[in-house]
Amino acid sequence: MKLKWRNLPAFITLLAGFITCVITIIYRYPLNKMLWVLILVMSVFYIIGLSIRALLMHFVEETDKEDEEKPEEDNENAEQPEEGEQAESPEDDSEQSINN
Numbered sequence: 001m002k003l004k005w006r007n008l009p010a011f012i013t014l015l016a017g018f019i020t021c022v023i024t025i026i027y028r029y030p031l032n033k034m035l036w037v038l039i040l041v042m043s044v045f046y047i048i049g050l051s052i053r054a055l056l057m058h059f060v061e062e063t064d065k066e067d068e069e070k071p072e073e074d075n076e077n078a079e080q081p082e083e084g085e086q087a088e089s090p091e092d093d094s095e096q097s098i099n100n
Contacts, residue, residue: 013045015045020038
C-alpha cells in the first residue's frame with residue numbers, strides 16, 4: 001500500500017512549480033526573483049505533499065486494520081446465539097426422532 005502514495009509529494013511539487021512558473025512569466029518577474037520564488041514554492045509544497053502522504057497512509061492502514069478485524073468479530077457473533085434464542089443441543093434432535 002505504501003507504493004500507491006509514493007509519488008504524491010513529487011506530483012504536488014511539480015504541479016505547484018508549473019503553476020508558479022506560469023504566473024511568474026505572465027507577471028514578467030526577473031529571472032533571479034523567479035528562481036527564488038520557484039525554489040521556495042517547491043520546497044513548501046514538497047513538505048505539504050509529504051504530510052498529505054503520511055496522513056493518507058495512516059488512514060489507509062487504519063482502515064485496513066479495521067477491515068481485517070471486522071470479519072473475525074462477525075464470525076464470533078455468528079457462532080454465539082443472540083439473546084432470547086436458545087442454542088439447539090444434540091439432545092433435542094434425538095428426542096424429536098424418538099417421538100416421530
